[in-house]
Amino acid sequence: xxxxxxxxxxILALMxxxxxxxxxxxxxxxxxxxxxxxxxxxxxxxxxxxxxxxxLQIGDITLTIDVKETARRIxxxxxGEDTTTTEEIIVTPSxxxxxxxxxxxxxxxxxxxxxxxxxxxxxxxxxxxxxxxSESNSQSFHASYTYKWWDSIRYVTGPTYQIKxxxxxxxxxxxxxxxxxxxxxxxxxHTQYNDAYSGFIAGVGWAGLFAAFGAYIGxxxxxxxxxxxxxxxxxxxxxxxxxxxxAVLLDEEGCLWWWSSRAMDNWLAANGxxxxxxxxxxxxxxxxxxxFVLYGYLRIGDTTFYDAVNAGSP
Numbered sequence: 001x002x003x004x005x006x007x008x009x010x011i012l013a014l015m016x017x018x019x020x021x022x023x024x025x026x027x028x029x030x031x032x033x034x035x036x037x038x039x040x041x042x043x044x045x046x047x048x049x050x051x052x053x054x055x056l057q058i059g060d061i062t063l064t065i066d067v068k069e070t071a072r073r074i075x076x077x078x079x080g081e082d083t084t085t086t087e088e089i090i091v092t093p094s095x096x097x098x099x100x101x102x103x104x105x106x107x108x109x110x111x112x113x114x115x116x117x118x119x120x121x122x123x124x125x126x127x128x129x130x131x132x133x134s135e136s137n138s139q140s141f142h143a144s145y146t147y148k149w150w151d152s153i154r155y156v157t158g159p160t161y162q163i164k165x166x167x168x169x170x171x172x173x174x175x176x177x178x179x180x181x182x183x184x185x186x187x188x189x190h191t192q193y194n195d196a197y198s199g200f201i202a203g204v205g206w207a208g209l210f211a212a213f214g215a216y217i218g219x220x221x222x223x224x225x226x227x228x229x230x231x232x233x234x235x236x237x238x239x240x241x242x243x244x245x246x247a248v249l250l251d252e253e254g255c256l257w258w259w260s261s262r263a264m265d266n267w268l269a270a271n272g273x274x275x276x277x278x279x280x281x282x283x284x285x286x287x288x289x290x291x292f293v294l295y296g297y298l299r300i301g302d303t304t305f306y307d308a309v310n311a312g313s314p
Contacts, residue, residue, distance in 0.1 A: 052065075052066070052067035052070075053065070053066045053067070054066075054204060054208070056201070056212060056215075058212065058215045058216055058219060059216075059219040060080060060081060060219060060226075061078060061079065061080055061215045061218070061219050061226065061227060061230060062077075062078075062079040062080075063076065063077070063078060063079075063211060063212060063215050063230075064076065064077040064079070065204060065207075065208050065211065071091070071117055071119050071120050072090065072091055072092070072119060073088070073089065073090045073091070073119075074088070074089050074119060074207060074208075075087075075088050076088075076089070076207070076208075076211045076231070076234070078211075078215060078218075078227045078228075078230050078231045079227065080226060080227035083225075083227040083228065084227070085104065085105060085227050085228050085230075085231040085279075086103075086104070086105055086106070086231075087102065087103070087104055087211065087231045087234065087235050088102070088103040088106075089101070089102050089103075089118070089119060089207050089235075089238065090102075090103075091117050091118065091119050093117075094113065096113050097113045097114055097115050097116075098113065098114050098115070098116065098117045098118075099111060099112075099113055100112050100113070100114055100118060100238065100239065102235045102238060102239055104231060104232060104235060104279050104284065105279070105280075107279075107280075107282050108282070109232070109235050109236075109239070109279075109282075109284060109285045110235075110239050110285040111239075112239050112240065114243060115243070115245075116206075116243050116244075116245050118205065118206040118207050118210075118238055118243055119205055119206075119207055120205060120206075121203055121204070121205050122202055122203060122204075122205055122206060122209065122247070122249065144158050144159055144162065145157070145158045145162070145163065146158060147169060148166075148314070150166070150185075150312075150314045151185030151186050151187055151188050151190070151311055152185045152186045153168050153183055153185045153190050154168065154169045154172045154173070155167065155168060155169060155314050156168075156169040156170070156171075156172075157314070162252065163251075163252060164248055164250070164251050164252050164302070165248055165251060165257075165301060165302035165314075166314035167190075167192070167251055167257045167314070168181075168183060168190055168192075168257075170253070175192065177192075177194065177195045177253035177254065177255050178194050178195055178196065179192075179194055180192065180193060180194050180197075184262065185262075187261065187262055187263070187297070187309050187311045188259045188260065188261060188262060188297060188309075188311055189220075189259065189260050189261075189262060189265070190257070190259055191216075191257065191258050191259065191260070192255050192256070192257050193255060193256045193257075193258075194255065195253060195254040195255050197256075198249075198250055198254060198255045198256035199250065199254055201256065202249045202250055202256060206238065206243055207238055209300070210234045210235075210237035210238045210241075211230075211231075211234040211238075212234075213233075213234060213237065213258060213260070213298070213300075214229075214230040214231065214232070214233035214234025214235070214236075214237060215230035215231075215234065216230075217229070217230065217233055217260055217264075217265060217268065218230030218231075218233060218268070220265060221265055221268045221269035221272065222269060223268065223269050223272035224272065224273075225272035225273060225275060225276040226272070228272070228275055228276045228279055229268050229272050229275050231279075232275050232279055232284045232285075232288050233268070233288060233292075235285075236285065236288045236289050236292060237298065237305075239285070239289075240289060240292075241298065241305040241306060242305060244303055247300070247301055247302065247303050248301050248302045249300060249301040250301070251301075256300070256301065257300075257301060258298070258299060258300045258301070259297065259298070259299040259300075259311075260297060260298055261295055261296050261297035261298075261308070261309050261311075263295040263309055264291065264292060264295040264296045264297065267291050267295050268291075271291075274287060275287065275288060292306070292308070293308060294308060295308055295309065296308050296309075297309050297311055299313065
């Protein structure tokens with residue numbers, strides 16, 4: 001009964017934009033499940049820069065990224081077994097930066113002004129590293145590694161020419177770079193995309209990255225409304241998170257690591273129908289952002305974008 005009362009209060013509060021970010025929403029519990037979903041690359045961009053379409057298969061969700069106008073407008077389609085949701089992103093240069101407008105199924109989700117264009121390709125800061133070098137298995141090479149425990153997960157660090165940024169220790173967990181991998185920590189999910197998928201997705205731009213993360217998280221919640229959760233969550237990332245123009249995304253094995261909040265996943269799993277409802281009424285933006293402000297965490301590569309659960313950085 002207490003949870004239902006909080007739920008009703010939340011719905012009423014979110015109908016009033018003034019209170020949207022101050023809403024306190026209870027977290028429903030969910031079994032501790034760190035099972036990774038397979039991610040398959042179904043297609044590649046076409047050579048025509050005015051008409052690029054990329055199709056990604058993330059578990060049961062098909063994610064299509066269609067470039068309508070290069071660096072200005074893209075259409076992202078999230079498709080599940082019996083649900084399809086579209087997300088349109090339009091970026092317009094202005095004197096203050098780039099005006100980013102995001103639509104869900106034709107309805108305006110929100111508008112923000114950013115310093116960078118999230119539809120531009122991601123600019124990678126790469127480090128020269130030969131994974132086939134005989135030195136990679138030498139004792140002196142590993143001697144400079146350091147290890148730590150963060151969020152109950154064993155991490156490896158070292159000079160950037162060896163370990164580009166801290167991540168779970170591959171040797172300790174027998175993590176192969178050609179496999180997807182995920183482990184549940186105390187507060188976070190620690191996720192690796194395989195090297196083939198990572199190399200591809202790193203070039204699709206921030207909008208594509210956030211769409212992929214949203215789809216993955218939506219799928220992981222095992223909620224009926226996973227497709228809608230993925231679309232709205234990916235859009236919220238794009239609207240609100242601070243974007244860096246250059247970032248180290250791929251690690252020394254060519255894999256992309258990212259981290260998200262267990263508390264946010266639990267909340268999404270329990271409240272997916274609200275996201276679906278508010279995406280129709282036009283208030284999904286404030287609804288999901290209010291929850292993310294309370295429970296969210298997102299780190300990609302070497303950059304922590306948001307930390308509401310006080311997990312810190314490795």
